[in-house]
Amino acid sequence: MPFVDRLVDWAARCPDRDAAVIDGQRLSYAQLCRRAAGLRLPEPDGGSLPELVALDLGNTLDFVVAFTAVVGRGRIAAVLDPAWPDPVRAAALDRLGPGAVFTGANFATPEGSAGSPAALADGGPGRLFYCGFTSGTTRMPKAFVRTVGSWQRSLERSTAYFGTAPGDRVLVPGPLSASLGLYALAECLYAGATFYGQTAPDTAAALDLLTTGTATRLVAVPSQLRMLGLRARSPWPSVRSVVSGGAKLGGEEVGVLHRLAPGAAVHEYYGASELSFVAARLATPGAGPHLVGRPFPGVELRIGSPDGGGAGDAAGRGPGTIWVRSDMVCQGYVAGDDGISFRREGQWATVGDYGWLDADGQLHVAGRSSDMIVTGGFNVYPHEIEEVLRSHGCDAVVVGLPDASRGRSVAAVLRSDGPPELTAGALRGLCAGELAPFKVPRRFYWVREWPRGHGGKTARAVLARAIEAGDADVRIVG
Incomplete structure (x- = not known):
């Protein structure tokens, strides 16, 4: 694992520092190393990828x-999402073919056993x-794989860019099965910081x-930040980032x-x-609705086509497909590749975002091609x-619905504990004041x-089908 060598070093230098705290339960750096080195790993039981442990x-x-144990001892860790329905989990495992599956039932560290950190x-x-x-x-979810080097380079750059430092206490309220949470x-x-999570x-x-x-520090997706901000009644005095x-x-x-958090960098x-x-x-209020910033260190961007000849490659002429050249890109899919979601052309790669x-x-992201709604010949x-x-x-999500005359019509779904205070006519008026007519939701x-x-x-x-x-x-909404 790209952090294992550093983890072993932190365990030697700061053995009693908390490595992870989840729901108040603590695991120090030294404890994590000893338990990971001494953990009994499941033996491969067939499967098309015997070195992979789910x-x-x-x-x-x-x-x-x-x-830490699976990856620090030379195997590949496939992280399953606990929110998957049973049929999805079964289908994912069938496609992937891991050599073993680690569950709560077969997870056991023998009493008193501890391995040498040198084994990691x-x-x-x-x-x-x-x-x-x-x-x-x-x-069905698609399975991608990464190399040690891709995350080593990512970690070197992200800790420098975001300023993650030894001793930081980082709250990550999202799932570890998601890339954002696992990477955090x-x-x-x-970096020698402490991870705070929730079951x-x-x-x-x-x-x-x-x-x-x-x-x-706080690391989260916008919906989580929105909920925390909505329910907060007191300031966050120690949050620096x-x-x-x-x-x-x-x-x-x-x-x-x-x-x-007035002193925090967002x-x-x-x-x-x-x-x-x-x-x-660095996010500030009033920025354009599509602005996401400058290319990350080590990243090159092209718009339209990877050879630079696409129609969207000049400022003001977009949008076009976003192509990325980077040494942090994954190796590709090992299961579920649809030929659309992730594509390569030489050293360039795209996930179809526009x-x-x-x-x-600076890069502006209009959306993903799979989210785009084509209505009456217009792209929305x-x-x-x-x-x-x-x-x-x-709080709204916009989807496309079947429409006999337009192909798709634009609909907005609001999240609310009860009927919204604004009528559909009022909501339509708000949108009409800031959007082109074809972008205004019809329902x-x-x-x-x-x-x-x-x-x-x-x-x-799923929302559109509902x-x-x-x-x-x-x-x-009436």
Whole structure:
């Protein structure tokens, strides 16, 4: 694992420092090394990838130990999402063919056993160490793999860019099965910081860590930051840095974060599980709704086509497909490749996101081609409409619905504990004041909670199908 060598070093230098704290349970650097080195790994039991061990342990200290053990002892760790329904989990394992599956039932550290930290090592930069899952154009998750070197380079650059330092206490309220959460754990152990996690989402517990001065850093997706900001009643005195990834951070959320943690740097980054970091910026209120910042260290960007000849490669002429050249990109898929979600052309790679570079060389992301709604011959990117609605206090997701005359029509779904205060006509008027007519949603709905996909992201396709099926949980705004 790209942090294992550093972990062993921190265990020798600061053995009693907490490496991970989950729901108040603590694991020091020395304990993590000893337990990972002494853990009995499952023996391979067939499978097409015998060196791969699937981890189905959720957000627990056992997961931290098992992940470190599996990868630090030369195997490949495939991290399963505990939120998957049983049929999805079974299909993913069938496609992947791991040599063994680590669950709570077969996880055991013999009493008193502890191995030598010398048994743990990163291995060479070309060694495969991690298999993650991401969603795409199909309902089944796709499995990608990464090399030690790709994360070593990522960790070197991200700790320098975001300023993660020894002794930092980093709150990460999201799942370890998602790339953002797992990478944050690795970054903590690489930098000599302490990772604070939760077995299940608990906004009150997270706010307690923020308001009591325990957490010095916060790493989360925008929806989590939005919820924390909405429920916060006291400032966050010790937070020096907030890092947001996984989706576009809205201007309203940025303002709330600056108010709660006035001394904190609020970082927003754009990337993908397959690409790693692509661009980043210090977030400030009032920035354009698509701006994600300058290319991340070690990253080159082209718009339109990887040879630079696409129609969107000049400032102001986008959007076009975003192509990335970087030594942090994954090796590709080992299961579920649809030929669309991740593509390579030579040294360049893309996940199909659309955007443009402005005159200052900053990247703007319009959306993912799979999210784009084509209505009446016009291309509509949901994020732009969502940002307008959120700027007026409406938590919204935009989807495309079948339409006989337009192909697809634009619909907005608000998340609310009860019927929204604004009528559909008022909501339409707000949008019409800031958007072109073809971008204004024709219908508005509300739900108490959105369906979630991998990593906690809103499952747009599931939401659209629920509307089409007349699901009783999706109510129309009058």
